[in-house]
Amino acid sequence: MASSEEDGTVEEKENNNKKRTKSALTTAWLTFYNIAMTAGWLVLAMAMLRFYIKKGTHKGLYRSIARTLKFFQTFALVEVGHCAIGIVRTSVIVTGVQVCSRIFMVWLVASSIRQIQNEESVILFLVVWTVTEITRYSYYTFKLLNHLPYFVKWARYNFFIVLYPLGVIGELLSIYAALPFVRRSGMYSMRLPNKYNVSFDYYYCLIIVMLSYIPLFPQLYFHMLRQRRRVLHGEVIVEKDD
Amino acid sequence: MDLHLKVEVLDAKTREQLCFLDKVEPHSTIGDIKSLFYKLYPRWYPARQSLTLDPKGKFLRDEEILQSLPVGTTATMYFKDLGPQLGWTTVFFAENIGPLLIYLLFYFRVPYIYSDRCAFTSSPHKVVTMACVCHTFHYLKRLIETIFVHRFSHGSMPLRTIVKNCLYYWGFSAWLAYYINHPLYTPPSYGEVQVHYAMVIFAICEMGNFSIHLSLSHLRGDRSRGRRFPAPSKNPFTWLFFFVSCPNHTYEVGTWVSFSIMTQCLPVAVFTVLGFIQMTVWAKGKHRAYVREFKDYPAVRVAIIPLIL
Numbered sequence A: 001m002a003s004s005e006e007d008g009t010v011e012e013k014e015n016n017n018k019k020r021t022k023s024a025l026t027t028a029w030l031t032f033y034n035i036a037m038t039a040g041w042l043v044l045a046m047a048m049l050r051f052y053i054k055k056g057t058h059k060g061l062y063r064s065i066a067r068t069l070k071f072f073q074t075f076a077l078v079e080v081g082h083c084a085i086g087i088v089r090t091s092v093i094v095t096g097v098q099v100c101s102r103i104f105m106v107w108l109v110a111s112s113i114r115q116i117q118n119e120e121s122v123i124l125f126l127v128v129w130t131v132t133e134i135t136r137y138s139y140y141t142f143k144l145l146n147h148l149p150y151f152v153k154w155a156r157y158n159f160f161i162v163l164y165p166l167g168v169i170g171e172l173l174s175i176y177a178a179l180p181f182v183r184r185s186g187m188y189s190m191r192l193p194n195k196y197n198v199s200f201d202y203y204y205c206l207i208i209v210m211l212s213y214i215p216l217f218p219q220l221y222f223h224m225l226r227q228r229r230r231v232l233h234g235e236v237i238v239e240k241d242d
Numbered sequence B: 001m002d003l004h005l006k007v008e009v010l011d012a013k014t015r016e017q018l019c020f021l022d023k024v025e026p027h028s029t030i031g032d033i034k035s036l037f038y039k040l041y042p043r044w045y046p047a048r049q050s051l052t053l054d055p056k057g058k059f060l061r062d063e064e065i066l067q068s069l070p071v072g073t074t075a076t077m078y079f080k081d082l083g084p085q086l087g088w089t090t091v092f093f094a095e096n097i098g099p100l101l102i103y104l105l106f107y108f109r110v111p112y113i114y115s116d117r118c119a120f121t122s123s124p125h126k127v128v129t130m131a132c133v134c135h136t137f138h139y140l141k142r143l144i145e146t147i148f149v150h151r152f153s154h155g156s157m158p159l160r161t162i163v164k165n166c167l168y169y170w171g172f173s174a175w176l177a178y179y180i181n182h183p184l185y186t187p188p189s190y191g192e193v194q195v196h197y198a199m200v201i202f203a204i205c206e207m208g209n210f211s212i213h214l215s216l217s218h219l220r221g222d223r224s225r226g227r228r229f230p231a232p233s234k235n236p237f238t239w240l241f242f243f244v245s246c247p248n249h250t251y252e253v254g255t256w257v258s259f260s261i262m263t264q265c266l267p268v269a270v271f272t273v274l275g276f277i278q279m280t281v282w283a284k285g286k287h288r289a290y291v292r293e294f295k296d297y298p299a300v301r302v303a304i305i306p307l308i309l
Helices: A002-055 A061-075 A077-085 A092-110 A120-144 A150-185 A202-233 B030-040 B088-107 B126-148 B159-180 B191-221 B236-242 B247-263 B266-293
Strands: B005-011 B017-024 B049-052 B074-081 B085-087 B156-158
Touching: A002 A061, A002 A120, A061 A077, A061 A092, A061 A120, A077 A092, A092 A120, A092 A150, A092 A202, A120 A150, A150 A202, B005 B030, B017 B030, B030 B049, B085 B088, B085 B159, B088 B126, B088 B156, B088 B159, B126 B159, B126 B191, B126 B247, B156 B159, B159 B266, B191 B236, B191 B247, B236 B247, B247 B266
Parallel strands: B005 B074
Antiparallel strands: B005 B017, B049 B074, B085 B156
């Protein structure tokens, strides 16, 4: 019957429209997200600069930007969701590990252990993170808008060569500086006896975290180096199979 | 007319020719090819060979016959080394002997685990001894099943996976044994009642789990009636088959839940949760495979938790 044939084609068109609108919606959301994050980290950078210029010292800098930092760094959890539902083609595990390590540093080390907030190592990783994130998010933004200036691409795939190790040094030194305070206060720890028959020592947990940088950091670093070779030089890398 | 086929084996990564087999019978199997390949390369025994028709494709099963594959007169195959392999029985044995012995080290408070003056002492709490009996029984049962009951389908498992699995099982058993047998262990809040009820459930689940393993092994052994899906029998423990595809996993979760309640130890609960997640993944896979294979598969059955999951 003619009307049912028409219904068929109208339905098909609707489905195609649904697919196209979904993809447009996805692009719109991702563009908005990346612009917002670029802006957020730019705000952080400005705040840090203004503080340093005004006060001439880094003491108290962390406290002044702590809330903004917590907000934007925690919001990055959304990126794990992007990978999980597939709108961003990156491994959930790689993104998950990176975001979790950032959140761990912010919430469980820098914000909760006040005595280290004026350490130089904290400022080091803050600066590194800020530069890295501004580069990264603006790269994604430009890419989504299909207008990617070469220098942004260049920055994204070259800055990390120096910034990644610097950031790791800042993070490790900060955790190391925090150790004596954690030991003395016994924070986040639980001792026996208790009715759940479990114990947890945050001091040793932090030491294990520091040790875990040894296998994890090279993997992430070489992953970025491989990506760099592929994107900047068009090399085809044969991955070693597990 | 020469009906024989030629087989060329290339390295999947480097594409260099590893061997060229002339005059191969068309009805030879992949297993035969692997044996011939093994003669040329003695360190790559058949279990660690992966042969594919496409460098990135799925590996060919040993039973496949050359004639039935989409190849011309010269078959080109790609070889990948799967690494050292161990048979399933060896794997299961290694995975289960570790926890059995490690727990006992903690129960008898071998020196250097707890403080010196506690070495070789025993806990005043009855529940600690009961927990040791249960844990040891659980792993002894598994070892016996591995040797006498289970019929394994695949031949082997790569060494790396075994190391990872053993680290997981051995590590967890050390972690939970440490707390249960600790001098500062706190017995369950509801005392004897909690322990006794938990023990009853533990016993029921262990018997259930064993019944299911027996039932599955009979199913596998009885090839005369073709492939069938598992079904309830006269044994009441197998009646769980009315509701779930993998009651062995259901009973296993029950065992560990009861052990958590019996010891009231958080590490045991963590192990239970992780085990539950892993077993649910396995059960769902098995359930999907059953549904796909058997058109008359009972609709009321779910994977692991009756009526729910």
